[in-house]
Amino acid sequence: RLSPFPKDFLWGSASAAYQVEGAWDKDGKGPSVWDEFVRIPGTTFKETNGDVAVDHYHRYKEDVALMAEQGLKAYRFSIAWSRVLPTGRGEINEQGLQFYDDLIDELIAHNIKPVVTLYHWDIPQGLQDAYGGWESRQIIEDFTTYAAILFERFNGRVHHWVTLNEQNVFISHGYQLAYHPPGVSDEKRMYNANHNANLANASAINKFRELGTSGKIGPSFAYGPNYAIDAHPKNELAALNAEEFNANFWMDIYVWGEYPKAIFHWLEEQGWAPEILPGDTELLKKGKPDFMGVNYYRTMTNAFNPIDGVGHGKMNTTGEKGTSEEKGVPGLFKIQDNPYLEKTNWDWEIDPTGLRIGLRRIASRYRLPILITENGLGEYDSLTDDKEIHDEYRIDYLRQHSLAIQEAITDGVEMLGYCTWSFTDLLSWLNGYQKRYGFVYVDREENDEKELKRYKKDSFYWYQKTIKENGAN
Ligand code: BGP
16 A cells, blocks of 8 residues: 655756756856867767757746646756856856846745755866866865855745755766766776765755755765676675665765775775875765755666776667667676666666665665655657647656655655656757657757747646646556
């Protein structure tokens, strides 16, 4: 028998500034690293970028009206740091800050709780140029100052704050796989940047508490359980390695201020361990979050990997099924196909049971409430002649995943809410506009970019009903 969803469960949806706003250089906004990176030929799918995105900056009222029509209880969005501080520090750009002020007021006026992400990958180019962004300890102070501006301005109106979105992704894609800016492939630099990000995260959380900001704060982490391909003990060990490497390494530090020993030891052997200075551990331990934000898309299945020197895999950024190559880490694990799971056209496993397992693992390891800050299905959608979108595949996906959440609640996991990815269609960082996630279709194909008309998909109505009934239907 399933327990009901809590009464105040946040049925929400999500986005990120660079992926929806557009207006990349309007009203005093400075460039972010993404604004620059997409201008380097070959860095993104078909040279698409977020210059206009879905023009949420100018159409936020129309978008919020759609959210209200759907009955959303929460909307997660991110603040573009370089809109508020054009070079990352110094003078505030009041016009940029005012945009978020207006958006927050608009949401509240429609009974939608704002869930605010401080950082969703768009570090100001000014900080990258000045000192290499996350690679310098200066980022700790600058991120904290930026965060404090937002805490003070929006205190009392925002009750859920997300510090860093998917640190595991922006660090590994930025400094190892080179898919994201700054496009580096150097593990020593990667683990140093990561350590600075951990310190910045903890410092911002400390600042939040010092200022007496109301509400709850935590990071959003991209998590999926790591399975063993079979019960061979070496494969079980590989799955444990993968869980420690892909998950515990990142989340333990948030909660306990310490890296898991086995992985830290492995990093030391590679010569990649970050330098931990006096005072770091104290700061990290003080920065414990109130909740764990979880972005869940897929699981990974692993086998023993004795090979040395295997290169990195290749992501499917085209939507051509079967084009990704997953490799793993020599000595720790290698990634395998899971024979029980279907995949999307972008080769991501569809695994609602994995969500239940993941929520259970996080809840029992960290004893924190969980807010799902992203989960959804990226697929091709098509607009019919009657301007409808029959995305029953997305309804099916979301129904199964919301049932998995309900099962986790029944298992005793404290769940704060479910923010699906995404509300409107938006830019996928590496896949352009063809990989769609939204409840609201944004038409870029038939109209010119300036039109960007919104159409409600079938999934829009399905979620509307789910919210109304406070549970999957
Ligand atoms: C997460 C990001 C989101 C979003 C989502 C879907 O990693 O936090 O910003 O993009 O994944 O990913 P993709 O666009 O690659 O399909």
